[in-house]
Amino acid sequence: MFLKLLIFCLSFFTIVSGSLTDDIIAGIRDTSDCSDCLSLLVSLQQLALLGDASFVELLDEICIAEGADDPDVCTGFLASTGPIIAHDLRSINVSITGDGTAPNRLCDAVFGFCASSFVNPFTVPLPPRTKSPKTVTNNEKREIFRMAHISDVHIDREYTVGTEANCTKSICCRNFDNSTSTPDIPAGPNGNSKCDSPVSLADSLLEAVRRSDSKFVIFTGDVVEGAVWLIDETEVTADLSDFDSQLASKLKLPVFPSLGNHDSFPVNSFQRDTTGNDTQWVFDTQSAGWEQFVGAKASQQVKHHSGSYAANVEGTNLKILAINTQYWYKQNLWLYDSDTFQPDPNGVLAFMVQQLQAAEDAGQHVFIEGHIPLGKEDTMEDQSNYYDQILQRYKDTIAGQFFGHSHKDQFEIAYSNYAEQTAANAVGVAHIGPALTPTSGNPAFKIYDVDAKTFEIMDVHVIFTNVSDSFFQSEPVWKEYYSARETYGPLVGLKDNEPLSPAFWHNLTEVFSVNETAFAGFNERISRGGAVTACDDSCRTTTICDMRAFRSENNCDGSSGGIGVREPGRHVLESECEGKRFVDIMLEISTNLKQNK
């Protein structure tokens, strides 16, 4: 290993000076806190100033020499995301540091250091209320309709039956190297827990949703599969369009889709409009692909508002507000290319306010949908806080909020006062929908029973298919896994006519904190019983803290785990949607460098 490293150091000598190479290698190996990381940025900035090619080549060489990942993964991943980081480093002053600055945020995103719950102070401009708050109640017999919620389909259109399902890459069941050896476990027709979804599994899901008697469907993003080192703009465009066609042909129901972090190239990359229009092709693709579902006006919004739109549900007093949450996602590496703090990249928050105000004026109710829920450590503390300000102002208009991304069946509660988390202070809840992809548990979707007058949520049903069933490969069977009302209602003393209000979800967290059995049931349901991991008392405390954190500054996730630091027991917290991240590659390089020292 030493020899290999020596050879590549020498071979690199001509392009990048040996001492800079040494500084960077030592930096990646020895960085152990935020200030080390900020110093490492100084060396990396010097490398970036030599150009994208040098930047990518050196990191690629180190990644391959250290065996941090398979060479094709190192090369593919760094070639696409490396230039964005190099651009960031050339665009910022790495000496202007401190909580909430670009260098600190960049260290958090790519090396897992300098995380903090600091929020750059900003007051979202909010029009004053002109109407008194609606107090719609419903004590009569409620009329109910159903709404289906699908998420994180991650369809692998190169899924190949008979290929190796037990591989070492982040997804398997693909003909990665045209291998002719006999697979340990051959990929079956309908999916495998180590692989993203075959087209047949997505068809099966959409047919189950079609039969579910739902009035309409929301889709909270992530179409593209997880082989992120192999994708390009052509593939992502085709994947998005193919799924739009699949939705249209299989569902035959109104559908309101939204964009996920995987629905771009490079993965997670949504360029800010202050930098350029590199991501406009995504919005153009979906403006065209979604017009059939959301209409001409919303389709124009998708194009001109960076993927966000609002559309009314026909025959109801309900408006769907679909937002692009990716400008608040820490792994969107375009967010670190300016020393000037931008409170509202691409005006997503302003668009929300405009749409919510119009709904308030019109006496409409709003369901907000987006990909990434606001409460986890992977969301910027800043915009998470600003979104919460909007929620506090429009809580009487916002009747529901729906997200995906974690692949898990979860919820997050918002409070009027986060220092006093009580049922009386609970003002909103984010419903997080489980994934179709079998990589993080059994494939599932949610169905909500919605009051047709107040748009309160009366029940949440999780419908799943069990990948371990003997007949799964011939015909997935979708059945109800549980109903939140039936399972949790009795634990909190929910009355017959009461909705599953934010207060209900808060009271459920109170039950979880004292009733181990009830919490164990929740822990199992997170993955639809498909990927259950033990959660001890301290994990339970953290998990409950996170349920009460609609804002990311309030979660108990701690840092994302810097290079060289792997926090045990974080399974319930970490997002499974992130796939391969820059920080993961850096962690592997750092670990291997330490071992080979």
Ligand SMILES: *[C@@H]1O[C@H](CO)[C@@H](O)[C@H](O)[C@H]1NC(C)=O
């Ligand atoms: C970067 O910021 C430091 C500290 O404010 C300042 O002294 C330096 O001149 C700045 N560098 C550039 C290139 O602007």
Ligand SMILES: *[C@@H]1O[C@H](CO)[C@@H](O)[C@H](O)[C@H]1NC(C)=O
């Ligand atoms: C596999 O074989 C096909 C057809 O010969 C070829 O186009 C492709 O590049 C090969 N893939 C790999 C990863 O070798």
Ligand SMILES: *[C@@H]1O[C@H](CO)[C@@H](O)[C@H](O)[C@H]1NC(C)=O
């Ligand atoms: C899967 O692969 C690992 C090594 O990569 C091996 O240890 C394991 O036995 C394989 N599993 C099966 C069921 O073949």
Ligand SMILES: *[C@@H]1O[C@H](CO)[C@@H](O)[C@H](O)[C@H]1NC(C)=O
């Ligand atoms: C991006 O902006 C450039 C320059 O204004 C323009 O030529 C190009 O067509 C734009 N690209 C897209 C996808 O809109």
Ligand SMILES: *[C@@H]1O[C@H](CO)[C@@H](O)[C@H](O)[C@H]1NC(C)=O
């Ligand atoms: C939540 O618990 C509080 C305190 O026990 C109780 O007053 C309230 O009615 C409960 N609310 C719901 C919706 O369960």
Ligand SMILES: *[C@@H]1O[C@H](CO)[C@@H](O)[C@H](O)[C@H]1NC(C)=O
């Ligand atoms: C705890 O929860 C379980 C169900 O998960 C329930 O059967 C049991 O009655 C609860 N215990 C108490 C004391 O409420």
Ligand SMILES: *[C@@H]1O[C@H](CO)[C@@H](O)[C@H](O)[C@H]1NC(C)=O
């Ligand atoms: C899925 O099927 C397996 C095998 O039959 C069974 O052991 C498991 O309990 C099932 N899981 C659920 C959540 O029903």
